[in-house]
Amino acid sequence: xxxxxxxxxxxxxxxxxxxxxxxxxxxxxxxxxxxxxxxxxxxxxxxxxxxxxxxxxxxxxxxxxxxxxxxxxxxxxxxxxxxxxxxxxxxxxxxxxxxxxxxxxxxxxxxxxxxxxxxxxxxxxxxxxxxxxxxxxxxxxxxxxxxxxxxxxxxxxxxxxxxxxxxxxxxxxxxxxxxxxxxxxxxxxxxxxxxxxxxxxxxxxxxxxxxxxxxxxxxxxxxxxxxxxxxxxxxxxxxxxxxxxxxxxxxxxxxxxxxxxxxxxxxxxxxxxxxxxxxxxxxxxxxxxxxxxxxxxxxxxxxxxxxxxxxxxxxxxxxxxxxxxxxxxxxxxxxxxxxxxxxxxxxxxxxxxxxxxxxxxxxxxxxxxxxxxxxxxxxxxxxxxxxxxxxxxxxxxxxxxxxxxxxxxxxxxxxxxxxxxxxxxxxxxxxxxxxxxxxxxxxxxxxxxxxxxxxxxxxxxxxxxxxxxxxxxxxxxxxxxxxxxxxxxxxxxxxxxxxxxxxxxxxxxxxxxxxx
Amino acid sequence: xxxxxxxxxxxxxxxxxxxxxxxxxxxxxxxxxxxxxxxxxxxxxxxxxxxxxxxxxxxxxxxxxxxxxxxxxxxxxxxxxxxxxxxxxxxxxxxxxxxxxxxxxxxxxxxxxxxxxxxxxxxxxxxxxxxxxxxxxxxxxxxxxxxxxxxxxxxxxxxxxxxxxxxxxxxxxxxxxxxxxxxxxxxxxxxxxxxxxxxxxxxxxxxxxxxxxxxxxxxxxxxxxxxxxxxxxxxxxxxxxxxxxxxxxxxxxxxxxxxxxxxxxxxxxxxxxxxxxxxxxxxxxxxxxxxxxxxxxxxxxxxxxxxxxxxxxxxxxxxxxxxxxxxxxxxxxxxxxxxxxxxxxxxxxxxxxxxxxxxxxxxxxx
Numbered sequence: 001x002x003x004x005x006x007x008x009x010x011x012x013x014x015x016x017x018x019x020x021x022x023x024x025x026x027x028x029x030x031x032x033x034x035x036x037x038x039x040x041x042x043x044x045x046x047x048x049x050x051x052x053x054x055x056x057x058x059x060x061x062x063x064x065x066x067x068x069x070x071x072x073x074x075x076x077x078x079x080x081x082x083x084x085x086x087x088x089x090x091x092x093x094x095x096x097x098x099x100x101x102x103x104x105x106x107x108x109x110x111x112x113x114x115x116x117x118x119x120x121x122x123x124x125x126x127x128x129x130x131x132x133x134x135x136x137x138x139x140x141x142x143x144x145x146x147x148x149x150x151x152x153x154x155x156x157x158x159x160x161x162x163x164x165x166x167x168x169x170x171x172x173x174x175x176x177x178x179x180x181x182x183x184x185x186x187x188x189x190x191x192x193x194x195x196x197x198x199x200x201x202x203x204x205x206x207x208x209x210x211x212x213x214x215x216x217x218x219x220x221x222x223x224x225x226x227x228x229x230x231x232x233x234x235x236x237x238x239x240x241x242x243x244x245x246x247x248x249x250x251x252x253x254x255x256x257x258x259x260x261x262x263x264x265x266x267x268x269x270x271x272x273x274x275x276x277x278x279x280x281x282x283x284x285x286x287x288x289x290x291x292x293x294x295x296x297x298x299x300x301x302x303x304x305x306x307x308x309x310x311x312x313x314x315x316x317x318x319x320x321x322x323x324x325x326x327x328x329x330x331x332x333x334x335x336x337x338x339x340x341x342x343x344x345x346x347x348x349x350x351x352x353x354x355x356x357x358x359x360x361x362x363x364x365x366x367x368x369x370x371x372x373x374x375x376x377x378x379x380x381x382x383x384x385x386x387x388x389x390x391x392x393x394x395x396x397x398x399x400x401x402x403x404x405x406x407x408x409x410x411x412x413x414x415x416x417x418x419x420x421x422x423x424x425x426x427x428x429x430x431x432x433x434x435x436x437x438x439x440x441x442x443x444x445x446x447x448x449x450x451x452x453x454x455x456x457x458x459x460x461x462x463x464x465x466x467x468x469x470x471x472x473x474x475x476x477x478x479x480x481x482x483x484x485x486x487x488x489x490x491x492x493x494x495x496x497x498x499x500x501x502x503x504x505x506x507x508x509x510x511x512x513x514x515x516x
Numbered sequence: 517x518x519x520x521x522x523x524x525x526x527x528x529x530x531x532x533x534x535x536x537x538x539x540x541x542x543x544x545x546x547x548x549x550x551x552x553x554x555x556x557x558x559x560x561x562x563x564x565x566x567x568x569x570x571x572x573x574x575x576x577x578x579x580x581x582x583x584x585x586x587x588x589x590x591x592x593x594x595x596x597x598x599x600x601x602x603x604x605x606x607x608x609x610x611x612x613x614x615x616x617x618x619x620x621x622x623x624x625x626x627x628x629x630x631x632x633x634x635x636x637x638x639x640x641x642x643x644x645x646x647x648x649x650x651x652x653x654x655x656x657x658x659x660x661x662x663x664x665x666x667x668x669x670x671x672x673x674x675x676x677x678x679x680x681x682x683x684x685x686x687x688x689x690x691x692x693x694x695x696x697x698x699x700x701x702x703x704x705x706x707x708x709x710x711x712x713x714x715x716x717x718x719x720x721x722x723x724x725x726x727x728x729x730x731x732x733x734x735x736x737x738x739x740x741x742x743x744x745x746x747x748x749x750x751x752x753x754x755x756x757x758x759x760x761x762x763x764x765x766x767x768x769x770x771x772x773x774x775x776x777x778x779x780x781x782x783x784x785x786x787x788x789x790x791x792x793x794x795x796x797x798x799x800x801x802x803x804x805x806x807x808x809x810x811x812x813x814x815x816x817x818x819x820x821x822x823x824x825x826x827x828x829x830x831x832x833x834x835x836x837x838x839x840x841x842x843x844x845x846x847x848x849x850x851x852x853x854x855x856x857x858x859x860x861x862x863x864x865x866x867x868x869x870x871x872x873x874x875x876x877x878x879x880x881x882x
Binding site (some may be wrong): 193307326327328330331332333334338342356358362377378380381382383384402507508509 | 519520523524527529530531532534536537552554555556557558584588603636654709711715717718720721723724725726730732739740741744796852853856860863864869879
């Protein structure tokens with residue numbers, strides 16, 4: 001069960017704070033100032049909404065429909081039919097009425113709902129393309145047509161909402177490594193311990209994950225204490241033929257991520273892809289990350305730099321799964337105006353993979369090339385009973401598969417877009433749509449009234465500027481989608497900090513500290 | 517899940533030559549090394565292609581048994597009508613070479629695989645601007661050249677049967693001598709993908725992953741893999757014959773198409789069969805199995821017409837190899853078989869139905 005009060009207590013006892021010296025209101029200013037321009041493909045049906053809309057839109061749309069249509073959208077669970085959305089956990093189904101904001105916001109009823117939620121829960125508003133389209137999908141173009149075309153994109157069905165979250169990397173790793181880390185989506189994960197150690201010459205000496213985390217914990221404690229001897233002692237415990245990756249340590253200490261999350265109600269890549277290797281699922285979490293130099297943000301917090309003197313360092317986007325190793329990264333120009341102009345991301349139709357250029361993009365996957373499969377027969381072929389001519393099948397499929405066209409993502413300059421508010425007196429044009437940023441408060445929890453942290457909503461003395469409903473939705477530890485029985489790639493909501501970090505360490509322009 | 521796998525992908529998005537994706541390896545950038553330059557304005561982005569300028573990448577692990585190469589190179593050219601500019605992509609030394617030479621508004625494009633060239637000349641609209649090159653070779657003999665997303669040349673017999681290792685990759689100018697002239701060409705994107713001999717078998721494994729290693733007697737495994745490998749060689753020979761029979765050498769400007777009606781029909785049937793098979797593996801729906809069998813029948817019937825005797829021999833050899841899967845030496849798999857029985861049963865039915873289809877694809881049910 002989800003117990004946000006207990007999680008908040010842990011947050012207080014461990015002084016949970018992911019924004020370093022920056023107060024939440026400054027984070028909001030930065031999130032506004034460096035909000036990327038987001039360009040969607042003209043055929044995009046599902047534009048970003050936020051957690052709140054995933055719960056509030058279905059009831060609102062259902063209220064506008066006639067009864068026969070409403071009935072087609074109800075979700076069958078056993079012998080019962082539910083209005084969307086629902087949250088299922090095993091045989092228990094939390095109905096839409098119990099997921100209303102007022103219910104979640106009330107400490108008593110909210111706690112009752114939390115008791116029915118766990119990491120095994122699944123949110124769904126129907127589990128299929130047609131249902132998602134009826135509830136969330138765009139249906140007509142700017143010119144009022146059914147079919148979109150370049151320059152005449154589909155109009156976003158609901159207000160576009162983008163979530164922003166700032167994470168100082170050093171603080172994020174400290175909270176990742178603490179032993180009593182709560183298991184919810186808000187606390188998140190930053191499991192990057194493997195980035196800090198590498199073998200020299202293919203070592204066979206074992207070096208476990210827990211041992212790596214223990215060394216990092218000691219290193220951080222020693223660094224906080226300014227104890228160089230203790231730092232050296234921690235590093236001395238690295239096993240023979242393994243070495244510390246100073247570049248990762250430099251990235252950790254010197255940089256801050258401002259992550260922008262685009263949450264889509266549905267991934268309908270299947271509608272666009274001319275390939276069998278397509279995906280389709282509810283609840284799609286994508287986005288990008290703007291990197292800042294930590295030194296700049298410390299100066300901003302100290303008042304020695306102003307907001308207009310801050311220049312973002314790098315932008316990173318997420319492209320499909322991290323194991324595909326295909327995320328995009330770009331060092332931004334040093335000049336502030338040029339950096340701002342260069343901060344444009346492109347969302348691929350349907351898949352919502354986020355790129356840095358308008359183009360056709362091969363859907364690449366660097367994972368398989370790292371392993372050989374020499375002369376092997378697929379495992380299942382051994383299990384087919386009888387003397388079935390499996391080899392015939394293998395030969396046939398081989399002949400077919402090698403000639404498949406590759407999957408491609410398409411991004412475009414001719415679709416709907418959103419981004420920073422246009423300057424006064426300028427016309428952004430008919431393809432630009434407004435959007436709202438929701439910045440998750442992740443600043444010092446121990447300073448209520450002065451600073452804001454989402455976990456404060458679960459405390460007995462919750463301040464008025466945070467909401468228990470927002471916290472419940474953001475911390476929801478289950479999957480953000482069910483499936484229609486064929487494809488199920490819906491996943492739990494996870495912050496992408498770790499994958500952005502690994503990409504930054506691999507390809508970023510990283511300021512170097514003294515080598516340890 | 518992909519069959520062709522990427523080996524190198526660089527978009528030159530900023531001034532960092534090391535901002536790319538690839539399996540582990542070592543990048544060398546000449547003449548300036550891996551120095552990170554400030555990100556230039558968008559119109560000046562890309563890696564300079566000029567005498568003495570190059571990017572080389574050496575993979576830590578050699579890619580073995582490569583039977584297909586796919587290269588996409590976007591270049592922006594700032595040339596004049598009298599300029600002669602060239603860019604080369606080389607894999608594994610000289611084993612695979614792409615040479616693009618711009619003579620004003622004329623592009624001379626060459627693809628050399630294992631010493632055998634194919635080449636064409638393409639008039640461009642202008643001596644300057646973005647040009648997108650796409651070249652693909654497959655061991656069945658197919659060589660294809662696209663420029664700006666349009667097929668410009670096709671070769672049906674480009675080093676059929678070749679398999680090669682790939683360890684290194686080179687992008688740059690043919691001359692290693694640095695000159696003071698500003699570059700007149702920049703690479704905007706380079707993507708290299710490869711197809712290895714067993715990549716498609718891996719895809720089949722991925723569709724129904726099982727815990728590995730399987731408890732298969734090693735001698736038994738070796739025997740079956742040997743039989744399957746031999747059948748695969750024969751299958752590739754038949755596919756090579758089909759490519760030769762169904763397609764022809766062609767360059768832009770020639771009448772007609774390089775692809776016969778049979779090849780178009782076979783390709784369409786293959787694509788539909790592949791789609792249906794994936795859908796079946798994901799969802800175990802009989803309707804998908806039936807769709808697969810229907811499309812596979814079309815494909816096999818066409819393939820059979822290429823060389824009926826060879827086709828019959830191939831099916832016989834494959835069936836013979838398949839019987840080896842059922843010998844007592846894999847008895848240890850019985851618990852695993854029971855565990856996955858509900859999913860295996862419809863797959864076994866599909867395989868049996870396919871066997872019947874494969875023996876007589878043009879038979880009474882065609």
